[in-house]
Amino acid sequence: MFSLLELIMTVTDVRPPHPDRLTVGRLIVDGVRIVALRGELDHAARDFVEEALKPRVADMPPRTVVDLTDLTFMDSSGINALISAHRAAVGTQG
Secondary structure, three states, rough: OOHHHHOOOEOOOOOOOOOEEEOOOOOOOOEEEEEEEOOOOOOHHHOOOOHHHOOOOOOOOOOOEEEEEEEEEOOOHHHHHHHHHHHHHHHOOO
């Protein structure tokens, strides 16, 4: 069995503002989309994270789990990005 960290795939279609400070991984496990954030989530990375949390295709699972296990720093901009993602998900029955 693989651990979550072994299954994480780095997002390559969206470039982080500071790739040395934040990495976003995405995968789907048992019909749940998992977005794993590693590093620092601050005002410079907010738009990047909001984009990464948006579903890419119509048939993506409606449920998303954000894994913050390896997030070492998050300011209020990061919290606002998570709130925005939550509101968007609720608005689309997620």
